[in-house]
Amino acid sequence: MNLFRPIALTGDALFILWILYNGIDEGARNVGKMEAVALTSLVILLVLNFILLWKKK
Numbered sequence: 720m721n722l723f724r725p726i727a728l729t730g731d732a733l734f735i736l737w738i739l740y741n742g743i744d745e746g747a748r749n750v751g752k753m754e755a756v757a758l759t760s761l762v763i764l765l766v767l768n769f770i771l772l773w774k775k776k
Contacts, residue, residue, distance in 0.1 A: 724775070727768075728769060731768055734765055735765050739762070
């Protein structure tokens with residue numbers, strides 16, 4: 720189980736950075752309200768998952 724924790728942390732961090740990079744690169748010009756809500760929710764869930772995996776004893 721400890722083997723998958725660093726992999727999950729790395730995957731979460733890379734996915735968050737990828738979403739943020741694409742949002743900055745596109746300039747949020749053609750993003751609808753529903754897509755913005757979905758992406759924001761996804762980033763929040765990934766950050767929460769990252770924090771919970773990081774703090775786990």
